Amino acid sequence: MDKKKILLVTGASSDLGSALIRRVAPDFDVIIAHYRHSGSVIEELKDLFKDKIIPVSSDFSSIEDTYALVDKIESLGIYPTHIVHLPADKLRNSHFHKSDWDTFQNEIDISLRSAVIILQHFIKNMAKNRYGKIVIMLSSVVKDTPPNNMCDYVTVKYSLLGMMKSLAVEYASKGVCINAVSPDMIETRFVSEIPELIRQINAQNSPTGKNLDVKDVIPSIEYLLSDESDNMTGQNILIPEQADCKKCRK
Numbered sequence: 001m002d003k004k005k006i007l008l009v010t011g012a013s014s015d016l017g018s019a020l021i022r023r024v025a026p027d028f029d030v031i032i033a034h035y036r037h038s039g040s041v042i043e044e045l046k047d048l049f050k051d052k053i054i055p056v057s058s059d060f061s062s063i064e065d066t067y068a069l070v071d072k073i074e075s076l077g078i079y080p081t082h083i084v085h086l087p088a089d090k091l092r093n094s095h096f097h098k099s100d101w102d103t104f105q106n107e108i109d110i111s112l113r114s115a116v117i118i119l120q121h122f123i124k125n126m127a128k129n130r131y132g133k134i135v136i137m138l139s140s141v142v143k144d145t146p147p148n149n150m151c152d153y154v155t156v157k158y159s160l161l162g163m164m165k166s167l168a169v170e171y172a173s174k175g176v177c178i179n180a181v182s183p184d185m186i187e188t189r190f191v192s193e194i195p196e197l198i199r200q201i202n203a204q205n206s207p208t209g210k211n212l213d214v215k216d217v218i219p220s221i222e223y224l225l226s227d228e229s230d231n232m233t234g235q236n237i238l239i240p241e242q243a244d245c246k247k248c249r250k
Contacts, residue, residue, distance in 0.1 A: 003081070003129070003131075004029040004030065004081070005027065005028045005029050005030075005081050005082060006028065006029060006030045006031075006032065006078055006079065006080050006081050006082065007024070007028045007030070007031045007032065007080065007081075007082040007083070007084070007225070008031075008032040008034070008073070008080035008082070008083045008084070008118075008122070009021060009031065009032070009033055009034060009083075009084045009086065010034040010060075010083075010084070010085050010086055010087050010114065010115075010118065011034065011035075011085070011086030011087035011088070011137075012031075012033035012034050012035055012041075012042060012045075012086075013033070013034075013035035013036070013037070013038035013039070013041040013042055014038075014086055014087075014188065014189070015186075015188035015189055015214055016086060016137075016186065016188060016214050016217060016218070017033075017084075017086050018041050018042075018044075018045060019214045019215070019218060020084065020218050020221055020222075021033060021045055021049075021053075022045070022048070023218050023222060024222055024225060025045075025048075025049050025052060027225070027226070028052070028082070029052070030052060030054060030078060031045075031049070031052055031053050031054070032054045032056055032073060032078070032080065033045060033046075033053055033054065033055050033056070034056050034057070034058060034069065034087075035055065035056075035057055036057065036058065036059050036060070036087075039055065039057065042055045043055070054076070054078075056069055056072055056073065060087055060109060060110045060111075060113070060114040061106060061109050061110055062109075063109070063113065063117075066113065066114050066117050066118075067117060069118070070117060070118055070121040070122070073121075073122075074121070079122060079125040079126075080122050080126075080132075081126065081129075081131060081132055081133070082132070082133040082134075082135075082225050083118070083119070083122065083132075083133070083134045083135070084134075084135045084137070084221060084225070085114075085115050085118070085134070085135070085136050085137060086137045087110050087111055087114060088107070088110060088111045088137070088153070088156075089106055089107060089110050089111075090189075090191075091150070091153060091191050092150075093148075093149040093150065093198065094149055094150075094152075095149055096149075096151045099151065099152060103152050104152045104155065104156075106152075107152045107153060107155070107156045108156055108159075111156050111157075111160060112156055112159050112160055112163070115136065115160065115163065116163070119134065119167070123167070123171065123176060126171075126174070126175070126176045127171055127174035127175070127176055129175075130174060130175035131175045131176070132171075132175065132176040132177070133176075133177050133224065133225050133229070134167075134176065134177070134178040134179070135179055135180065135181065135221050135224045135225060136160055136161075136163075136164045136178070136179070136180040136181075137180070137181060138157050138160055138161055138164075138180045138181065138182040138236060139153075139157045139182055139183065140182050140183060140184045140185075140238060140239075141153065141154045141157055141182075142154075142157050142158055142161050142182055142236070143182060143238055160180070161180065161236060164178055164179070164180045164234070164236070165234050168233045168234030169234065171233075172233050172234070176233075177224070177229060177230065177232060177233040178233055178234065179224045179229070179232060179233060179234065179235045179236070179237070180235070180236040180237070181217065181220050181221055181224070181236070181237045181239060182236050182237065182238050182239065183212055183216070183217045183238075183239040184211065184212055184239065184240065185211045185212065186211065186212045186213070186214060186216075186217060187211045187212065187213060188214060207240055208240050212239065212240075216239060216240070217239055220237045220239055224237070
């Protein structure tokens with residue numbers, strides 16, 4: 001392709017988002033880096049990659065703020081050719097009967113509603129140019145039996161999975177590849193409110209015998225953003241791939 005490659009990363013200030021940008025920055029002409037609070041992380045990226053990084057701030061729990069984000073990007077006259085959607089509220093353990101609707105609504109707004117609004121604005125330009133890559137961050141909770149006491153989180157991840165698969169079918173003939181990654185628990189700020197004992201149990205139950213590091217997840221996202229994945233759409237990559245991971249212990 002001769003056209004510029006423009007990457008939009010939502011949740012770019014997260015541990016995974018910032019590490020991903022550091023890894024793939026040489027492959028893109030422009031990177032639009034969304035953040036909510038951690039502007040200092042984005043400033044570090046801008047210091048490193050200069051004008052290639054365009055910081056944009058938005059609180060996805062606000063629908064007005066979410067629409068303002070897409071309006072700001074459109075006002076710049078640049079349209080993403082690649083999108084990685086990462087945002088989610090911090091992971092917490094909570095009993096279903098102790099949760100209220102606001103808990104579910106917050107998860108929906110931050111992760112699902114934002115994805116719908118952003119993709120509705122930019123996927124049509126990808127389809128027009130017959131080229132685009134979209135990667136949705138899911139979780140291993142959508143595989144087999146989900147964990148206890150995370151109903152709101154699990155519900156939203158399944159909703160995102162359904163959206164990904166539906167859009168992949170709708171836009172497959174238009175040159176837009178839409179996929180997802182579903183990692184097991186990653187040791188980041190995202191799980192900082194999960195009790196240490198639960199994190200240890202998760203590590204023990206993992207096929208690899210440990211929780212993931214950010215570096216374990218980035219290669220799959222990098223591949224889905226690359227031209228090597230041009231014929232891949234509607235797929236959800238599990239990390240680790242459980243069929244083969246017993247040999248990881250050796």
